[in-house]
Amino acid sequence: MTNTLHRYGNAESFSDDYVVFAIASKGKNDKDALPKLRRFLQIATEYKPVNLGEGRHGGALRPSREMSPVSHWKRDMTPDFQAVIDGLDHPTTCAAVFDNRVAAEDFVKRIKEEDLGLSINISTSIDGAEQCCHNACIPRHSVGYSLGFEGKTEKLPNTQVMMLSTMCGHGMVSHQLARKMIDWVKEGRRTPDQAVTYMSRFCSCGVFNPARAKRILEESIDGK
Amino acid sequence: MMAPAREIAMRINPDKCVACGNCTYVCPMEAIYIDPVIKRATIKRDECVECYACYNGLSQEHLNPTFVRAVRKTFAALRIRFEPEPDVCPTAAFEPDELTWPRVVRRAFSDPRVPHESTGVEGRGTEEVKTNDVSGRVQVGEVGFTIEFGRPGVGVRFREIQVMCTALAKAGVAFEKKNPVTSLMTDVPTGTLREDILNEKVMSAIVEIKVPVERTEEVIRLVWDIEKKLNTVVALGVGTRCDPDGEERVVAPILARLGYKLERAKTNIGLGRVAAAPQSAASRETVNA
Numbered sequence: 001m002t003n004t005l006h007r008y009g010n011a012e013s014f015s016d017d018y019v020v021f022a023i024a025s026k027g028k029n030d031k032d033a034l035p036k037l038r039r040f041l042q043i044a045t046e047y048k049p050v051n052l053g054e055g056r057h058g059g060a061l062r063p064s065r066e067m068s069p070v071s072h073w074k075r076d077m078t079p080d081f082q083a084v085i086d087g088l089d090h091p092t093t094c095a096a097v098f099d100n101r102v103a104a105e106d107f108v109k110r111i112k113e114e115d116l117g118l119s120i121n122i123s124t125s126i127d128g129a130e131q132c133c134h135n136a137c138i139p140r141h142s143v144g145y146s147l148g149f150e151g152k153t154e155k156l157p158n159t160q161v162m163m164l165s166t167m168c169g170h171g172m173v174s175h176q177l178a179r180k181m182i183d184w185v186k187e188g189r190r191t192p193d194q195a196v197t198y199m200s201r202f203c204s205c206g207v208f209n210p211a212r213a214k215r216i217l218e219e220s221i222d223g224k
Numbered sequence: 225m226m227a228p229a230r231e232i233a234m235r236i237n238p239d240k241c242v243a244c245g246n247c248t249y250v251c252p253m254e255a256i257y258i259d260p261v262i263k264r265a266t267i268k269r270d271e272c273v274e275c276y277a278c279y280n281g282l283s284q285e286h287l288n289p290t291f292v293r294a295v296r297k298t299f300a301a302l303r304i305r306f307e308p309e310p311d312v313c314p315t316a317a318f319e320p321d322e323l324t325w326p327r328v329v330r331r332a333f334s335d336p337r338v339p340h341e342s343t344g345v346e347g348r349g350t351e352e353v354k355t356n357d358v359s360g361r362v363q364v365g366e367v368g369f370t371i372e373f374g375r376p377g378v379g380v381r382f383r384e385i386q387v388m389c390t391a392l393a394k395a396g397v398a399f400e401k402k403n404p405v406t407s408l409m410t411d412v413p414t415g416t417l418r419e420d421i422l423n424e425k426v427m428s429a430i431v432e433i434k435v436p437v438e439r440t441e442e443v444i445r446l447v448w449d450i451e452k453k454l455n456t457v458v459a460l461g462v463g464t465r466c467d468p469d470g471e472e473r474v475v476a477p478i479l480a481r482l483g484y485k486l487e488r489a490k491t492n493i494g495l496g497r498v499a500a501a502p503q504s505a506a507s508r509e510t511v512n513a
Contacts, residue, residue, distance in 0.1 A: 141494025
């Protein structure tokens, strides 16, 4: 799952995008990983994440199987972090998304102290991850660089759409939905906050960054 | 005469669909459209990758379709735009099927909630360097490549993936054994995939290989050469070990020399460890080394 590696944008655009995730290795340390993963998520809530998620059931904003018609006028847009923690029933990848370096640094430092024994990864700009490690006095073990998109890139949409849609690396946030949300925000048909929640609900592992998405949408209004 | 068997795939129940069009925007493959003849949302079967973004991602209301159609007609006649929430199927019209081979491969590579049978891992079914501190998959002096096809939003057929696999095999690289694409090879030394899946389209798939660091540039140039022949996008990831002090001094300079401006990375911070009691599952291996 390289679902956070190939986010579109330059290093500066990741200044509000820090994904810290915990993962057990199949057959090596996944047998008793569930309570540790749950602990990882619980600790994350203390550092004010903007999203929280796990690979089986999704993030802190989820679609409803039984939506009330009244919801069209009064939709709950509050992320439910506790639902993510309570719903974790399988040792899968768990992620916490932060919109600032300090929160990510403090969280990584705390996770080191907790000594969960799980593999912990930081997905952000190279410098951002280095600073998190430096702050927690942790030497990096391995690094996976994104070399970006190649091949038939003429099939790809514009920068703003790419920046939004690639925040769900599994491709569940379609280019068309991202484009539609940019248009709706520009036309005043929805607020950036509302548009962000629509896209967040499609991300099936909770790594979509609503804070970065909101900034991108707001910048689109300003024509940046 | 017997009626032809209905194709097993994600379907939209025409009795329920009210042609609101919400689903046409959320399909990552743009495989859903409103058929102007039947006035219902319709799925282009061959373009659909069974990712379930429509079924899982859209919230579901369970309104009466006749009532919704009547309301929509009335509003249209009055030139009133009714603008419902864009992430909702008002009549819960999507009906998934129990997929069969080979179409089930589409879902395995496209719906991130379904773990790959070959690895037991969700998403694209790979651990890459994310668990390298525990698995030791990529050692000092080695480079692990993830060559991903089809993402974002383009998709890929296995026929195209095979072009890359055969070229890599010819170059004598090592395919990661515990990888969903490798598990579909009938002949790993030649990178040949199963014949019956070659035309199947998926959201994305990752080929994983490992080479000595000295071959980094050669592999990248090979990928550049092959990707020009493919009708899809390729996302390259390059994973390597850091030095004991946490610095990475070998691969980044090679990538810079090849013209890459490194913006983002996934950093394994080395806090993982193998469980005290050994587990039974096989360790990660490479084949065709």
